[in-house]
Amino acid sequence: MPIAAVLLTAMAIPTQAQTPPARTYADAAATDPVTLGWMQGFPPAPDKVISFSGKSNGFPRHRWTFSHVRELVPTVSVWRGPGPVSALPRAERDIGGVPFVDADGTRRTFADMLALTYTDGILVMHKGKVVYEKYFGALQPQLPHAAFSITKSFVGTLAAMLANEGKLDPAAPVTRYVPELADTAYGDATVRQVMDMTIGVKFSEDYADPKAEVNDYARAGGMIPRAPDYAGPRSFYEFLTTLRKEGEHDQAFAYKTVNAEVLAWIVQRASGVPLPKLMSDKLWQPLGAEEDAYFTVDSIGTPGGGGAISTTLRDLARFGEAMRNDGRFNGRQVIPAAVVAEVRGGGDRAKFAKSVYAHLPGWSYRDMWWVSHDDHGAFEARGIFGQRIHIDPKAEMTIVRYASHPIAGNAANDPITLRAYRALALALMQR
């Protein structure tokens, strides 16, 4: 699979309820990208090169790629600004031995979980302090890693912030902001339906089907090669104008990456500010981010709203901590408390129950965040291959994790990771 397809897959296939195939994969140690020597040497050996035009850049090569996206495709910076880096106070302890029982009934430790789910980096905050921070393989503290669909939670949060400022009306029709979508599935949809992904749109993300619309999306965005006689859309925006309705809006949660692309378009039209600058102005600068983040861009410079962001793990932690702490971080109200409350309140659980996410019973989706409605009020930003912001307000815990799991769908790691996170929350609460 070309890197292009890997990136696309990562963006487009969400945390779907996918049963891990019977196929087994080499373990984390055996696929360590540094040990395997990807892209080392001047030049790297031919069989160690990872390039955008490569033919087989899936797992395990993506264990290198996810920490080096900008070296393969064009990107635009999310500037951290001129201010000082905000503090991340430390109170480190060894939590690797915290036990838990996974969904299969197997007894494991937190450290087991890290390797079993191909973790590239993990950072745990408890009561505002870093209690645990580990990097593996190609990831380093200063390197941005692909956040995949965590991108959607950034876009959803920015949309909710604009709504809070009165610059965006969730009740308004999508066409108030993007009239170009009048003759599409979004022609009779509201912004709120886009924000909560209750859109009835014909868009399949089934990669096994060469006729699935996700391939058209990828070609339009220049993410997979186009045939010489290609005459279809040549950008994300152009592709979005081709989407047709299927079913009705507002009936069920249906996770489709194109909704996040539409929301990114709406957000930029409503604010008049390019998404990377909006994220810099409203989040990265006030959070006191440590490093610039970045978006990949399509062939006309459009930053992807569905899965294009890369950030460092620490900066992801800053964002997560702001969400945990009612929007406050770095000594200021970065995100309005009302926005955080709206996210945490969740969406319509009945509509969520009609989706394919049977392994997330009782959850809902709001402003492009995943809300568990458990007794801790846990909520998440989720990206395929194991990317995660897991916030447990009751335990005063935020976990951020970047990973390069062989399997895209988070259903492959949820049976281990969600149990480990819960066990850690309980353990931290006892200290």
Next chain:
Amino acid sequence: MPIAAVLLTAMAIPTQAQTPPARTYADAAATDPVTLGWMQGFPPAPDKVISFSGKSNGFPRHRWTFSHVRELVPTVSVWRGPGPVSALPRAERDIGGVPFVDADGTRRTFADMLALTYTDGILVMHKGKVVYEKYFGALQPQLPHAAFSITKSFVGTLAAMLANEGKLDPAAPVTRYVPELADTAYGDATVRQVMDMTIGVKFSEDYADPKAEVNDYARAGGMIPRAPDYAGPRSFYEFLTTLRKEGEHDQAFAYKTVNAEVLAWIVQRASGVPLPKLMSDKLWQPLGAEEDAYFTVDSIGTPGGGGAISTTLRDLARFGEAMRNDGRFNGRQVIPAAVVAEVRGGGDRAKFAKSVYAHLPGWSYRDMWWVSHDDHGAFEARGIFGQRIHIDPKAEMTIVRYASHPIAGNAANDPITLRAYRALALALMQR
């Protein structure tokens, strides 16, 4: 001209003694990239899009592109590190009215020069303080701008620093570090000859000639499209192994971009460190750079040593100030004083006189820096379209400038810029 070709041109055509064609160009105000609206809107209007596959991205579009290179091609970061930003103390004054007489005898002011030579940004340091800093068009203080062949001076400085540490022997044959070059023009060359560009190599940078080797170089690096049946080299390194000898080494200065690519290869082999990390470790971090810089990379991830760097103007000033101040900056000896002395001492003026640079009489080239040998000891790093570090030790002045001149060769701006810099030096010395 595709953007690819623009980028390549910028890298490959050096500051050659090119007489500006009789053709006239719209002036700086009429070609302001913000006024012209390139890449504004969601999406930009079709005729305002600048993309890598575009058909006509030369001037005036490159006035936008040079400040946005990473948005068009893959890049690798030069990390500024975790430390504080070094101070650039300010003592601003209006030097725009400083008069000078250009090479044609026309009386002008410093401010005239800025517009006449399509300046994107200029920063003047005097006695260690910022006396003047201006941005125009697409450039902003935090945005890296294409440095073009100033890249070579970074690579040459790093090579001289490695030599100073005993990690690289300039007297050694190139093949000690890169045995792959044994059967090429570099098979009987020394590292010193590469550093000073006295290599006899068949390599034409004449863009008017479709058979010029520069086209092969560009195709190899993936900088211009390849035909479907292309079977030539697929990376810079592979291309370098095809270069054949022409004439003898050590006879004359002959500015050819491939020498800088060879030196970058040598530097990485000698140090064992990728060029972006080497530049971060040895320059960007100790200088206390304000922003990360970056290199564009070829299709196998090789950072270009000939013209691939983008930096902010302020960070270029930090590097220039270190070179002016015997290697000291940010309270430390960033570059060994002996290295700076070697650069300032210059190269062989007789060999330089045999080159095509008739408009730079008495100059020489050393460690990939241009040395004037004038009574102020001025020396420069030079990149096409007007990129410049101009250091005047006697006047205690460093000028850094990014520009987007319509004409690549610096011979098009030298008759104005060099006179303006000298006049400013004299004016500052009188204060």
